[in-house]
Amino acid sequence: MTQPSEHVSVQVEVNGRRYQRSVMARLTLSDFLRDELGLTGTKVGCEHGVCGACTVLIDNEPARSCLMLTVQANGKQIRTVESLASGREMSPLQACFQKHHALQCGFCTAGFLMSATALLEEGQPTREDIVETLSGHYCRCTGYSPIIDAVEEAAAKESS
Structure with missing residues (x-):
């Protein structure tokens, strides 16, 4: 042992x-x-x-x-x-987080980004899929709406 x-x-x-x-x-x-x-x-x-x-x-x-x-x-x-980033260039998901002000202190952001990355790689998620996937994360600063909006926009960009 x-x-x-x-x-x-x-x-x-x-x-x-x-x-x-x-x-x-x-x-x-x-x-x-x-x-x-x-x-x-x-x-x-x-x-x-x-x-x-x-x-x-x-x-x-x-x-x-x-x-x-x-x-x-x-x-x-x-x-x-x-x-996720390529050198100093953010990934599309990271750019959406920035655009939607989906982070404040940033402590929780990496975890949200990684779960969202896995979800986006699976295919085209619905808003409900995004909410369910991210429900296992805590954010004490921004609330969840900007985070969900950011992932939803990144998903829409990937599908177009």
């Missing part, structure tokens, strides 16, 4: 780049991304999987990185919010 202080070798692909590291067996994926790889766009809010700030895409599916151990991501493809 692996002890919590034991190190385990993991191989992951993060934002298109391969990494091989020896990590503590109990290291969360959120801590690995932030502390080991310097990808601080993934936020750690509640550390219970409730707020959604730590959401990343694992093999294109949204996942709460604060609830997942790095060893569970071994061999997986991970995308963080840093993967």
Whole structure:
């Protein structure tokens, strides 16, 4: 049985780049991304999987990185919010967030963006689909209407 202080070798692909590291067996994926790889766009809010700030895409599916151990991501493809922009150019979804003022403090934004990215990649969501997908995230600053409007506009742009 692996002890919590034991190190385990993991191989992951993060934002298109391969990494091989020896990590503590109990290291969360959120801590690995932030502390080991310097990808601080993934936020750690509640550390219970409730707020959604730590959401990343694992093999294109949204996942709460604060609830997942790095060893569970071994061999997986991970995308963080840093993967959305191309250099200094925002993705269409990020531009819609900016246009609709769908962020204030920005703490929750990465999680919303990643869940919305997965939804948009599935196809053409309805407003109800957007509301349901984003209902697992907390925003204490803006409220949800601008966020939903931003995702809805991004979906409309993708379909045209």
